Amino acid sequence: MLTVKILMFGVVGAEHAAMKEFLCEHLVYDAHSVSQALKIIDSTPDISLCIVDIDASYRKGMKLLQTIHGNASFTTLRTLVLTNPGQIEHESEALITGASDYLHKPINKEIIRARIHVHQTIVNQRNQNRSAQEQELLLNTIFWQAPIGISICHSSAPNSNADDNIVSFNPMFEKITGWAKDELMKNGWAKITHPEDLAEDLHNFQKLQAGEISGYSMEKRYLKPDGTVVWVHMIVSQLSLKDDHTYKHMCLIQDITGRKEMEKALIESERSMSVLLSNLPGMAYRCMYDRMWTMQFLSAGCYELTGFAPEELLGNRKLSYEHVIAPEYREDVWEGWKRVLNKREPFTYEYEIITARGTRKWVWETGQGVFNEAGEVEAIEGIILDISDRKKFEDELTYYTDHDPWTGLYNRRSFLKMLDNSSFLHNSQKHALISINLSTIHTLSMRFGFHYSQKFVKKAVNALNALCSNDCLLFNIHEYRFVFYIKGYRDKNDLTSFCQTIFHTLSAMFATERIGWGIGIVELHEQNRNDTEILLKNLLVASEHALANFENEMNFCFFDKEMEQKIAREEALTKELFHIAAGRLTENLILHYQPILDLDGDTICGFEALARLKSDSLGMVAPMDFIPIAEKTKLIIPLGYLIIQKAFQFYQRLKANGYESICMSINISAIQLMKNDFVESLQTMVQDSCLDPSHFSLEITESVFTSNFQEVNTILGQLKEMGFQIALDDFGTGYSSFAREREMNIDCLKIDKFFIDKLVDINPHQAITGDIVSMAHKLGHCVVAEGVEHKQQLDYLRHFNCDKVQGYFISRPLEEDHAIAFIQIHDKPSTTDR
Ligand code: C2E
Ligand code: MG
Ligand code: MG
Numbered sequence: 001m002l003t004v005k006i007l008m009f010g011v012v013g014a015e016h017a018a019m020k021e022f023l024c025e026h027l028v029y030d031a032h033s034v035s036q037a038l039k040i041i042d043s044t045p046d047i048s049l050c051i052v053d054i055d056a057s058y059r060k061g062m063k064l065l066q067t068i069h070g071n072a073s074f075t076t077l078r079t080l081v082l083t084n085p086g087q088i089e090h091e092s093e094a095l096i097t098g099a100s101d102y103l104h105k106p107i108n109k110e111i112i113r114a115r116i117h118v119h120q121t122i123v124n125q126r127n128q129n130r131s132a133q134e135q136e137l138l139l140n141t142i143f144w145q146a147p148i149g150i151s152i153c154h155s156s157a158p159n160s161n162a163d164d165n166i167v168s169f170n171p172m173f174e175k176i177t178g179w180a181k182d183e184l185m186k187n188g189w190a191k192i193t194h195p196e197d198l199a200e201d202l203h204n205f206q207k208l209q210a211g212e213i214s215g216y217s218m219e220k221r222y223l224k225p226d227g228t229v230v231w232v233h234m235i236v237s238q239l240s241l242k243d244d245h246t247y248k249h250m251c252l253i254q255d256i257t258g259r260k261e262m263e264k265a266l267i268e269s270e271r272s273m274s275v276l277l278s279n280l281p282g283m284a285y286r287c288m289y290d291r292m293w294t295m296q297f298l299s300a301g302c303y304e305l306t307g308f309a310p311e312e313l314l315g316n317r318k319l320s321y322e323h324v325i326a327p328e329y330r331e332d333v334w335e336g337w338k339r340v341l342n343k344r345e346p347f348t349y350e351y352e353i354i355t356a357r358g359t360r361k362w363v364w365e366t367g368q369g370v371f372n373e374a375g376e377v378e379a380i381e382g383i384i385l386d387i388s389d390r391k392k393f394e395d396e397l398t399y400y401t402d403h404d405p406w407t408g409l410y411n412r413r414s415f416l417k418m419l420d421n422s423s424f425l426h427n428s429q430k431h432a433l434i435s436i437n438l439s440t441i442h443t444l445s446m447r448f449g450f451h452y453s454q455k456f457v458k459k460a461v462n463a464l465n466a467l468c469s470n471d472c473l474l475f476n477i478h479e480y481r482f483v484f485y486i487k488g489y490r491d492k493n494d495l496t497s498f499c500q501t502i503f504h505t506l507s508a509m510f511a512t513e514r515i516g517w518g519i520g521i522v523e524l525h526e527q528n529r530n531d532t533e534i535l536l537k538n539l540l541v542a543s544e545h546a547l548a549n550f551e552n553e554m555n556f557c558f559f560d561k562e563m564e565q566k567i568a569r570e571e572a573l574t575k576e577l578f579h580i581a582a583g584r585l586t587e588n589l590i591l592h593y594q595p596i597l598d599l600d601g602d603t604i605c606g607f608e609a610l611a612r613l614k615s616d617s618l619g620m621v622a623p624m625d626f627i628p629i630a631e632k633t634k635l636i637i638p639l640g641y642l643i644i645q646k647a648f649q650f651y652q653r654l655k656a657n658g659y660e661s662i663c664m665s666i667n668i669s670a671i672q673l674m675k676n677d678f679v680e681s682l683q684t685m686v687q688d689s690c691l692d693p694s695h696f697s698l699e700i701t702e703s704v705f706t707s708n709f710q711e712v713n714t715i716l717g718q719l720k721e722m723g724f725q726i727a728l729d730d731f732g733t734g735y736s737s738f739a740r741e742r743e744m745n746i747d748c749l750k751i752d753k754f755f756i757d758k759l760v761d762i763n764p765h766q767a768i769t770g771d772i773v774s775m776a777h778k779l780g781h782c783v784v785a786e787g788v789e790h791k792q793q794l795d796y797l798r799h800f801n802c803d804k805v806q807g808y809f810i811s812r813p814l815e816e817d818h819a820i821a822f823i824q825i826h827d828k829p830s831t832t833d834r
Contacts (some may be wrong), residue, residue: 003025005048006027006050007029007044008031008054009061010052011053012056015082015106017209018107022109029047034063038080047077048077049123050079050080051079051080052080052094053081054090055105062094062141065094075389076130078100079098079099083105103115135244143434144170148172148252149170149174150171150172151168151173152251153168153250154167179225183225189251190202194221195213196221200218204236208237208249217233219234230257231260235274278300281385282364282385284298285297285298286370287379293380298310298313304322307357325353327353329351347366350362350364361388362387362390366521367380381384409461414475415477419529431487431529432486433485433486433522433524434498435482435484435522436483436518439481439547441457456513461474464505467498471488484672492523495521502519502556503556516550517547517550518557519546520538520543520544536565543557567608576615578635588612589614589643590815591611591646592814593814594608596665597626598804605663606804607654607665609666636669643666644666647666651664651695665696667729673710674711677714682724697727697757698723701731702731705740709825716745728741728744732751741776746781747782749781751783751784751785752786769797769800774800774801784802788808793807
């Protein structure tokens with residue numbers, strides 16, 4: 001018999017002793033108060049029966065019964081009431097309260113044992129039902145709340161929506177597949193299975209149905225309603241319930257999309273890694289942190305890079321990687337790694353290796369340390385790439401940034417770099433720059449073409465290159481300009497003799513081409529060597545000076561104090577001219593007027609306006625000093641207009657003094673004349689001042705025609721049409737040609753002083769001056785002789801019918817007041833002229 005836990009309440013005396021004896025094989029607890037009884041029931045959960053003697057203490061007994069049956073947690077506890085026979089009221093009341101049974105005293109052993117058995121059976125039955133219910137609840141909970149999808153299918157048709165297709169899906173199944181239960185039932189699983197996975201699934205399923213297998217698992221994809229795919233791990237197994245022989249299977253699915261994506265990414269990254277490694281222009285490695293760089297892994301590119309197979313280097317089998325590194329870099333590589341590993345930083349370095357064939361290659365290594373938990377270097381990992389091509393390219397690039405590609409000489413950039421070099425600045429040796437100015441070579445280009453001149457330059461450079469040494473470097477600082485940088489020479493004589501060597505080297509070559517060239521020399525010293533701009537400028541000035549004097553065979557020129565002063569003076573003049581041109585201090589530009597004598601009636605027929613600059617710093621400056629600067633800087637254009645304006649004003653003064661018929665000559669520079677709007681501007685000026693242009697003669701020099709004869713002649717024609725007279729100044733000094741003179745739109749020829757001076761030196765019969773006068777007359781031009789200083793010259797000119805003369809013999813250029821006074825004394829104006 002099964003041992004039953006029994007609580008006895010209120011049983012005393014003979015009944016108590018009897019009960020103890022009868023129930024000796026059971027576990028019996030005694031209680032005499034309600035609280036004691038409840039305490040025992042609470043602490044003994046599987047207590048099945050409570051025997052309550054209500055006759056002994058009816059009130060207490062009933063209280064206990066009410067408590068037990070009023071409490072839902074004691075539903076399985078059976079209560080048996082002991083009464084004396086005839087206590088029907090007690091019995092019925094106890095039964096109404098909930099007591100399970102009653103028994104009359106005296107207690108019979110067999111009856112009590114039988115009753116205990118009955119009640120125990122009932123308790124057991126109830127317990128079983130309860131656990132079945134609990135199990136069902138648990139299973140339901142699992143089904144509905146499981147984090148995996150579950151379907152239980154009663155159908156054998158994967159696509160069927162037949163009536164027998166009874167399928168249960170839990171919410172997770174719906175969630176994973178994205179399909180609602182109804183749709184799942186309607187479609188069947190095959191329709192929502194990814195086509196690529198369907199064949200395998202169906203194959204397994206058929207085997208399952210055929211009973212060949214009891215279950216299968218696979219990773220497959222479902223197509224979700226939105227067309228996306230969900231990866232699942234699926235387990236399908238037959239379901240056989242004890243009493244149910246119909247077909248059933250269960251399908252469990254777990255969403256593994258995330259894992260699959262990771263796998264895909266991993267596969268992709270492994271694939272990329274392998275693609276990378278196999279296409280690396282070098283090798284990937286893992287090595288130990290030791291002096292040998294003992295290799296633990298080397299990618300296949302090792303052979304291509306080093307000429308050694310990976311196996312030869314792995315574990316230093318044939319040789320270590322240290323021996324592959326070119327000896328001069330080994331220490332640097334080691335120290336470099338040591339430095340970065342201490343700071344746990346990545347390493348990058350460029351060095352050379354020596355391949356199996358003994359050739360050198362430039363490599364770029366980058367890598368980093370692998371550290372263990374203790375922070376020690378476990379290994380080093382990285383890549384080593386072949387950068388030989390890049391290095392070659394870099395070298396070429398460096399070469400071309402520092403050299404002129406045509407001549408192969410150091411270029412201007414490296415020249416300036418050298419000048420900036422600090423060691424150069426602090427060197428106590430003597431330094432000088434010798435510039436060879438071959439700028440006239442451009443005329444060769446014009447004559448024979450660019451190719452010819454370039455070849456000529458190359459030839460010259462090759463010859464000059466032969467003069468180079470460690471202390472004498474040659475640079476190509478500009479097109480057709482070359483500079484020798486010389487150091488360690490003793491004195492100027494050394495430089496002079498070097499210039500003579502240059503002269504001998506090039507002279508024959510240049511003589512055959514009949515072009516000039518010049519050498520400029522600048523010695524470097526504390527004051528000038530820091531300003532490269534000035535150095536270059538001075539060098540150019542000196543070489544240009546030498547070039548300008550080439551015909552005098554002075555082909556080299558030191559940049560000296562005199563030249564420096566000249567430059568300073570030029571700069572000061574430029575500044576002052578700029579101010580005047582800008583309308584400030586215009587009174588500093590002064591005109592003096594030189595009288596012109598008409599030999600026909602010995603009257604003063606005109607004045608030539610000659611400009612002077614009253615400089616604050618330099619005093620009175622002659623036109624020969626500032627006009628070329630004004631022309632070079634183009635300031636002659638505004639200054640020219642100012643001069644014309646001043647000449648006009650003086651003419652107005654002369655007119656007011658009764659000298660209206662006087663002709664005012666104004667010098668016009670080529671730059672002025674060629675300015676687009678010159679004719680119009682002059683027209684406006686004439687109109688504004690209400691003057692008659694026929695009282696003005698514009699003097700231009702022959703050199704104007706060298707630029708473009710036709711164009712110049714057209715402009716002169718326009719000026720003549722306006723009424724101006726045109727005089728050709730300094731005739732005989734330039735490209736004089738009587739042949740072209742016939743076509744020129746000029747009225748007058750001014751014979752240069754050179755031909756007038758000759759009249760003093762040579763026998764008058766041998767002079768050609770008279771011939772010039774008569775030829776000019778034949779061409780219909782009036783003739784003015786310039787620079788007449790002696791009577792003898794005047795007589796000659798008068799004899800040869802020269803029309804007008806101008807010179808110190810008549811008068812020097814005069815200030816306005818003096819000019820007026822001069823004419824008043826010399827020539828009384830006739831009343832008809834007024
Ligand atoms: P130019 O036009 O041939 O002027 C004649 C120059 O000869 C003047 O020199 C004049 O003073 C000088 N001269 C005249 N007679 C004698 C003489 O008997 N003996 C000597 N030794 N010299 C004499 P200046 O004034 O120094 O002018 C020099 C040149 O400057 C002028 O030569 C002219 O080409 C230029 N020039 C002067 N003023 C102007 C100007 O306003 N505009 C332009 N574009 N050039 C000017
Ligand atoms: Mg003149
Ligand atoms: Mg002249």
